[in-house]
Amino acid sequence: MTIKTKSLTDGMEIEHTVGNVFADDPKMSMRNVDVFYNDKQAIKNVSIDLARNQVTALIGPSGCGKSTFLRCLNRMNDTIDICKIKGSLLLDGEDIYHKKMDPVLLRARVGMVFQKPNPFPKSIYDNVAYGPRIHGLAASKDDLDEIVVTSLQKAGLYKEVKDRLSSSGTGLSGGQQQRLCIARTIAVSPEIILMDEPASALDPIATAIIEELIDELKEKYTIAIVTHSMQQAARISQTTAYFHMGSLIEVGSTDHIFTNPSHQLTENYITGRFG
Amino acid sequence: MTSTALILIITLLTLGSYWVGMQRSIKVAGGVSQIKNMHSLPQQFGLLTAFCCGLPALFLLLLWGIVEPIIIQSLLVDSLDAQVQALSSADLSLYLNDIRIMADSTLSELSNDGVKQQAALYLQVLKDQASILKSGLILITALASVMFIASRFKLSFSARALSESVTKFLFLSCSVVAIFTTLGILMSVLFESLQFFKSVSSLDFLFGTTWSPQIAMRSDQVGSSGAFGAVPLFAGTMLISFIAMTIAAPVGLLTAIYLSQYASPTLRTIAKPMLEILAGIPTVVYGFFAALTVAPFIRDTGEALGLNVASESALAAGIVMGVMIIPFVSSLSDDALNAVPKALKEGSLAMGATESETIKKILLPAALPGIIGAMLLAVSRAIGETMIVVMAAGMAANLTANPLAAVTTVTVQIVTLLTGDQEFDSPKTLAAFALGLMLFVTTLLLNVIALKVVRKYREQYD
Ligand SMILES: Nc1ncnc2c1ncn2[C@@H]1O[C@H](COP(=O)(O)OP(=O)(O)OP(=O)(O)O)[C@@H](O)[C@H]1O
Numbered sequence: 001m002t003i004k005t006k007s008l009t010d011g012m013e014i015e016h017t018v019g020n021v022f023a024d025d026p027k028m029s030m031r032n033v034d035v036f037y038n039d040k041q042a043i044k045n046v047s048i049d050l051a052r053n054q055v056t057a058l059i060g061p062s063g064c065g066k067s068t069f070l071r072c073l074n075r076m077n078d079t080i081d082i083c084k085i086k087g088s089l090l091l092d093g094e095d096i097y098h099k100k101m102d103p104v105l106l107r108a109r110v111g112m113v114f115q116k117p118n119p120f121p122k123s124i125y126d127n128v129a130y131g132p133r134i135h136g137l138a139a140s141k142d143d144l145d146e147i148v149v150t151s152l153q154k155a156g157l158y159k160e161v162k163d164r165l166s167s168s169g170t171g172l173s174g175g176q177q178q179r180l181c182i183a184r185t186i187a188v189s190p191e192i193i194l195m196d197e198p199a200s201a202l203d204p205i206a207t208a209i210i211e212e213l214i215d216e217l218k219e220k221y222t223i224a225i226v227t228h229s230m231q232q233a234a235r236i237s238q239t240t241a242y243f244h245m246g247s248l249i250e251v252g253s254t255d256h257i258f259t260n261p262s263h264q265l266t267e268n269y270i271t272g273r274f275g
Numbered sequence: 276m277t278s279t280a281l282i283l284i285i286t287l288l289t290l291g292s293y294w295v296g297m298q299r300s301i302k303v304a305g306g307v308s309q310i311k312n313m314h315s316l317p318q319q320f321g322l323l324t325a326f327c328c329g330l331p332a333l334f335l336l337l338l339w340g341i342v343e344p345i346i347i348q349s350l351l352v353d354s355l356d357a358q359v360q361a362l363s364s365a366d367l368s369l370y371l372n373d374i375r376i377m378a379d380s381t382l383s384e385l386s387n388d389g390v391k392q393q394a395a396l397y398l399q400v401l402k403d404q405a406s407i408l409k410s411g412l413i414l415i416t417a418l419a420s421v422m423f424i425a426s427r428f429k430l431s432f433s434a435r436a437l438s439e440s441v442t443k444f445l446f447l448s449c450s451v452v453a454i455f456t457t458l459g460i461l462m463s464v465l466f467e468s469l470q471f472f473k474s475v476s477s478l479d480f481l482f483g484t485t486w487s488p489q490i491a492m493r494s495d496q497v498g499s500s501g502a503f504g505a506v507p508l509f510a511g512t513m514l515i516s517f518i519a520m521t522i523a524a525p526v527g528l529l530t531a532i533y534l535s536q537y538a539s540p541t542l543r544t545i546a547k548p549m550l551e552i553l554a555g556i557p558t559v560v561y562g563f564f565a566a567l568t569v570a571p572f573i574r575d576t577g578e579a580l581g582l583n584v585a586s587e588s589a590l591a592a593g594i595v596m597g598v599m600i601i602p603f604v605s606s607l608s609d610d611a612l613n614a615v616p617k618a619l620k621e622g623s624l625a626m627g628a629t630e631s632e633t634i635k636k637i638l639l640p641a642a643l644p645g646i647i648g649a650m651l652l653a654v655s656r657a658i659g660e661t662m663i664v665v666m667a668a669g670m671a672a673n674l675t676a677n678p679l680a681a682v683t684t685v686t687v688q689i690v691t692l693l694t695g696d697q698e699f700d701s702p703k704t705l706a707a708f709a710l711g712l713m714l715f716v717t718t719l720l721l722n723v724i725a726l727k728v729v730r731k732y733r734e735q736y737d
């Protein structure tokens with residue numbers, strides 16, 4: 001574990017990530033990923049694995065590229081014309097940017113909860129039923145009801161909305177919308193769930209429910225979560241990755257990162273001297 | 276001074292008083308550095324002063340314009356002989372008209388009627404006096420109100436609230452103008468239509484199936500009394516609009532979807548303006564195209580298939596009209612689709628939906644109100660379109676649902692009723708207004724229905 005940085009001041013070039021980026025059993029592995037918005041580089045030479053059935057937390061100051069990186073993992077950045085991606089991104093050993101890879105199938109396997117809640121302008125029920133309907137996951141109306149109810153229950157929203165499943169999803173509060181989007185995503189049982197600050201608008205109780213859900217989900221799924229809450233990252237993740245200005249500074253087991261960070265920038269950040 | 280010159284001067288004074296108000300308020304505050312002690316900003320004082328200068332003056336000008344002719348006329352009539360005053364109102368107005376013409380013309384010396392000559396001179400004098408009085412009064416009002424308002428400036432003077440409410444009032448009056456114009460048009464059409472319904476029963480008009488608006492010009496003329504059944508016209512209008520929409524709605528909507536969702540940015544920047552050029556082609560050119568290219572083509576094809584096609588057909592007019600309104604549908608639907616937040620589209624794609632599923636299930640429902648609006652505008656265009664129909668669908672008021680027959684539409688008939696020589700009190704001419712009223716009611720109903728549909732099915736996205 002050597003630090004190969006030129007200096008510690010801002011604007012420095014970071015050549016290598018500190019810590020072990022390799023997982024024993026990677027579900028996804030990214031190598032030397034660069035992301036550009038036009039000429040502006042938002043992600044610089046990032047390599048990291050997402051370990052199977054584990055929660056990986058991505059932390060870092062605002063604007064450091066966490067969302068950008070996360071969106072590469074299900075090719076959501078394809079929808080942005082000016083966004084260009086280099087490097088290799090493998091899902092179970094398959095290159096997800098290979099021209100034979102169908103982004104539609106990929107996204108069915110890699111679900112995403114967005115930073116800003118984006119419920120569809122449909123009923124709460126239809127929001128959750130959207131994915132199962134598209135993918136034909138429910139054989140009957142009863143099946144679909146079952147999926148919708150369990151998904152809402154898992155996201156901790158069911159109690160609040162059970163009497164108004166047919167009212168519009170956009171009429172919910174910000175935090176309720178966030179949980180609706182989580183329910184919507186888990187309704188299709190993807191293999192990987194990418195969560196971009198899923199608890200940013202939630203009260204402590206709802207947050208606890210979501211954290212419980214994440215803990216439970218990792219038995220079956222692989223999870224990457226962006227969060228601004230150090231405590232949350234420490235509570236729910238097994239691996240933590242610290243991003244800074246588009247570079248991945250340090251990766252390591254969550255215990256290690258939060259008790260004994262190796263890189264000065266990481267330490268500054270988690271002790272609150274930055275961001 | 277003419278009114279134009281007066282308006283120009285008022286405008287200049289208004290601009291000047293903005294500056295005066297600003298300077299005055301700064302002085303009241305005690306210098307630029309003291310402005311923060313004032314309740315309002317110097318610009319707001321300026322605005323208020325400008326309003327005080329311009330608005331009363333303009334209002335006075337308007338009032339004067341209404342009142343002056345009335346007063347001058349009564350003065351003029353009073354000055355005339357009792358014998359002239361006793362004339363019937365129609366004759367009197369003719370007489371006065373002569374005087375006015377003489378007063379306005381420089382050749383008035385040529386006239387040989389001494390009495391009228393004198394009256395004309397008197398009228399000229401009256402007008403000159405009125406003009407001087409008007410200019411003086413208005414300018415004094417403008418200046419006086421500026422002085423008045425400026426003298427009241429003090430630190431706590433709330434120019435902000437006052438200028439704000441004057442601005443609000445100005446906006447209000449602008450919208451009132453629009454509303455009253457519409458009402459005015461409606462009233463005049465309604466009034467003429469009532470005249471029409473005095474001579475033709477409204478049931479005959481609404482439900483009659485024969486349209487042949489030949490009416491005897493003179494009582495001794497041979498000829499029928501005319502039939503004013505509007506059903507064939509509305510049927511024709513609906514038929515042609517329907518044909519046009521069956522072309523424009525799908526083509527326009529699919530174009531919009533392609534342009535907004537699939538097309539590359541380069542293609543988009545080229546294709547969109549090109550489409551909008553279509554909307555800029557004069558309809559008479561489309562009419563030409565319909566009559567000389569499409570109609571013969573349809574006839575030939577029809578004949579080859581053994582069908583009986585009129586040389587002027589609803590189909591030809593409908594098709595060309597459909598092409599004409601494609602850009603209305605596509606351009607507005609495109610805007611509606613682009614207005615749907617990108618996050619919704621991403622949300623759907625992230626669920627593993629394909630592009631077309633996303634369009635069908637998320638984008639189109641969310642953009643529905645805009646799309647319905649686009650369709651509605653297109654339908655109104657189709658209903659109101661005249662030129663293409665005149666040239667390609669003919670004038671024959673046939674009651675038919677056969678797109679291969681010649682038909683005519685409401686607007687075409689309005690044009691034919693109102694062009695050429697006609698009397699303004701014959702039912703033939705008045706029928707045009709009744710048709711206009713019906714057209715107005717139809718489009719109004721269409722709008723109401725569309726609004727209801729949108730309310731029912733809209734999916735609100737924020
Ligand atoms: N669509 C885009 N077009 C251009 N630049 C973008 C776009 N999206 C993000 N960026 C830029 O990429 C950089 C990283 O943005 P990103 O959204 O990934 O940050 P983040 O780490 O998620 O921040 P936050 O914690 O505030 O969400 C920023 O400098 C941002 O300006």
Ligand SMILES: [Mg+2]
Pocket residue numbers: 066067068115196
């Ligand atoms: Mg982000």
